[in-house]
Amino acid sequence: MVNQNLTDAPAQVTAVIPAAGSGIRMGSRKPKQFLDLGGKPLLAITLGHFQECHLVDRIILVVSPQDVDYCLQEIVDTYSLSKVVRVISGGKRRQDSVRNGLEAVAHTCRWVLIHDGVRPFVTKDLIQKVISAAQSFRAVTTGLPITESVKEVHSQGRILRSIDRSDLWLIQTPQIFRREDIHLAHQEALKQGWKEATDDAFLIEKMGIPVEIIKGEESNIKVTTPLDLQIARLLMSNESA
Secondary structure (H helix, E strand, O other): OOOHHHHHOOOOEEEEEEOOOOOHHHOOOOOHHHOEEOOEEHHHHHHHHHHHOOOOOEEEEEEOHHHHHHHHHHHHHOOOOOOEEEEEEOOOOHHHHHHHHHHOOOOOOOEEEEOOOOOOOOOHHHHHHHHHHOOOOOEEEEEEEOOOOEEEEOOOOOEEEEEOOOOOEEEEEEEEEEHHHHHHHHHHHHHHOOOOOOOHHHHHHHOOOOOEEEEOOOOOOOOOOHHHHHHHHHHHHHHHO
């Protein structure tokens, strides 16, 4: 659809980038993935990291149906994102959007790398580490150890117990899986009615497949709220300084 030469070529790693969110928590008329960050749409910055990573062969971008043409013209073409081979319509939930993206991945692809479109500070180094880890492990996610105290709280606000944080991590993307594993996991989720999978490793775990975790990056934030956007702009200004 975008780059026929790449579409026909064999690929080891395809990146699926879900970016179909409406940005309700951001409180902006413009979806968060299109907000300006250092003079570029946030989504263009995210995609640029995968474009520049030599281990990524193709990119499939998943956006809201009404944003497909805009993304083709104003993001993919404008920023010369030649690895983007498809821009397709997403669904109501992130889970639906990722599943749609997986359907567009070529059967000859070995690995699928999934990354949130609104995590613009992922580095090429982290992307490469995740892909390298996939050579040893069947499924890999990134994350950070929890450093704050954690407590289980009753629905009415009463603390029930403190939880040992030593084995708890906050999960990030990118995550990488064998194509056939993640495709089957999403199909099984649809069949069994597994809902609200906030990350794809959850579905892989439900399939009984072990997932390895490697340390992510503190700057790899997900931009979903106005405060996140302020932090992102501060990080961007520090990078430019």
